Amino acid sequence: MKVLTGIVVTFVGLLLLYGVSDPEDFPAWGDPHSPANASPISQYFIQKTIRDSEVPNMVTAVLADYRGYDTMFETVVVFVAGIAIFGVIRSYEQEDVELQVSRRRPDVIPKRTVRLLIPIIQIFALYVLAHGHSSPGGGFQGGVIMGASFIMIALVWDLETALKRFSEKLAIACAGIGILIYAAFGLVPMFYGDEFLNYGILYKVLPATDSREMARYYAMLGVEVGVMFTVTSVMYLIYALLATRGRMKGGL
Amino acid sequence: MIFSFDLLVLLFLIPSAIIALQLRNLVAASMVFGIYSFLMCLLWAEMGAVDVAFTEAAVGAGVSAVFMIATVYQTTRKSSD
Numbered sequence: 277m278k279v280l281t282g283i284v285v286t287f288v289g290l291l292l293l294y295g296v297s298d299p300e301d302f303p304a305w306g307d308p309h310s311p312a313n314a315s316p317i318s319q320y321f322i323q324k325t326i327r328d329s330e331v332p333n334m335v336t337a338v339l340a341d342y343r344g345y346d347t348m349f350e351t352v353v354v355f356v357a358g359i360a361i362f363g364v365i366r367s368y369e370q371e372d373v374e375l376q377v378s379r380r381r382p383d384v385i386p387k388r389t390v391r392l393l394i395p396i397i398q399i400f401a402l403y404v405l406a407h408g409h410s411s412p413g414g415g416f417q418g419g420v421i422m423g424a425s426f427i428m429i430a431l432v433w434d435l436e437t438a439l440k441r442f443s444e445k446l447a448i449a450c451a452g453i454g455i456l457i458y459a460a461f462g463l464v465p466m467f468y469g470d471e472f473l474n475y476g477i478l479y480k481v482l483p484a485t486d487s488r489e490m491a492r493y494y495a496m497l498g499v500e501v502g503v504m505f506t507v508t509s510v511m512y513l514i515y516a517l518l519a520t521r522g523r524m525k526g527g528l
Numbered sequence: 529m530i531f532s533f534d535l536l537v538l539l540f541l542i543p544s545a546i547i548a549l550q551l552r553n554l555v556a557a558s559m560v561f562g563i564y565s566f567l568m569c570l571l572w573a574e575m576g577a578v579d580v581a582f583t584e585a586a587v588g589a590g591v592s593a594v595f596m597i598a599t600v601y602q603t604t605r606k607s608s609d
Contacts, residue, residue, distance in 0.1 A: 305529050305575065335579040404582075412578040420586040427594055511591055519598035 329492035332410045339414065340496040344473040347499070348458050351506050355451050358510035362448070365522035382432050390432045397425040405504050409493065415500035419507025426512045435516055435525060444516070444524055447509040454505030461499050533574055541567045552607050554600045562593035 296302040303310035312318060321334055321342065331337040339347050401421035408414035430438035462473040470477040475495030476488035485491045520526055544567065548560040565588030573581035 333579075412582045414579075417582050417586045420583075420591050424586070424590055424594075427591070431594075514595060515591075515598060518595055518602070521602050 328489065329496070330489045331493055331496065333408065333412065335412070336408050336414050336496060336500075340499050341475065341492055344462070344475075344499070347503070348455075348462065348473070351455055351458055351503050354510050355455055355506050358451055358513050359448075361514055361517055365517055366524070367522045369523065386432045390428055394425050394428060397428070398422060401425065401504075405500055406497070408500055409496065415503025416507055418500070419504040420511055422504065422508040423511030423515075426508075427515045430515065430519070435520060438512075438516070439524070442509075442512060444513070447513045447516075450505050450509040451513070452506075454502045454507070454509070457502030457505065458499050461495050461502070530574060534571070537567050537571050537574075541571070554603075554605060554607055555597055557607075558593055558596035558600060561596065562589050565589040565592070 307313065321338055325331060325334045325337045329337050329341055331341075401418045404413035404421060405415060405418035408418070426438055426442050429441065461475065461478075464481060465474050465477045466472055468477040468480060475492045477491070478495050479485045479488055479491035482491055482494050485494055516524060541564065544560050544564045548557050548564055551557040551560060565584055569581045569584040569589060572578075572584060
């Protein structure tokens with residue numbers, strides 16, 4: 277069986293190599309005439325992003341504005357994944373069946389290091405979120421980094437310490453609130469007679485924005501905040517559930 | 529593209545992919561997956577896809593390795609096949 281698998285994998289690998297070997301089919305790296313760069317829609321994004329929304333980072337503009345539907349339901353997918361894991365393995369049994377609980381006090385070195393690191397990590401997460409327009413980053417990355425800071429608390433102390441700061445109920449609520457924030461930024465334009473997630477009209481609502489471009493700029497930030505809420509809490513929730521077999525106490 | 533850098537990363541990337549699948553110790557395998565993700569992140573950063581590289585560094589090398597190790601601790605340490 278292993279030999280057979282090896283033969284199949286080698287064959288497919290050689291086929292892939294053959295497929296990308298022809299320069300006609302597989303353009304060189306950074307080729308301006310490659311289909312990905314030359315297609316009208318890419319041309320539009322490259323030329324018009326700054327004019328449309330004043331966002332220097334094209335990736336964020338495509339993600340949060342031009343392709344807003346997709347990102348909204350990506351967030352819903354993250355939320356559903358968290359809820360699914362919760363539904364499958366959360367258990368309310370009270371007896372502790374040979375949980376691999378480490379009840380000992382945390383060592384001094386990890387404790388001191390993490391105490392120094394966590395504020396920096398969280399500030400960095402907020403920076404990644406807020407600066408996602410002009411540099412790489414955004415809600416997903418910022419959310420993961422923020423979630424990691426809470427996971428770090430759970431790793432170095434124990435889950436109880438982390439749950440005291442970010443409880444299970446709060447995490448589930450925040451995961452839902454994130455999607456609601458996103459959906460709200462989609463719904464408000466509809467009241468002004470525009471399409472769902474067409475942020476331009478929000479200049480009438482948002483403070484300190486007087487043009488459609490700046491409204492799109494700030495609406496993208498708001499949407500990313502929603503994404504960050506969901507991602508942070510889902511990451512933390514998944515870790516807490518996986519590390520405790522769904523019992524929400526003890527853990528690694 | 530910097531050819532020598534690509535070559536160096538690929539030189540580590542391919543063995544780490546194979547080792548991650550071959551290891552019997554699942555904690556070690558998760559660690560090697562983390563290394564694999566980090567090398568992919570370097571490769572993407574070097575090709576200019578900085579957003580993808582950032583996501584890979586945060587999700588692939590950071591959180592998913594922790595998830596895998598947390599799961600392994602609740603199941604068996606050794607792979608049975």
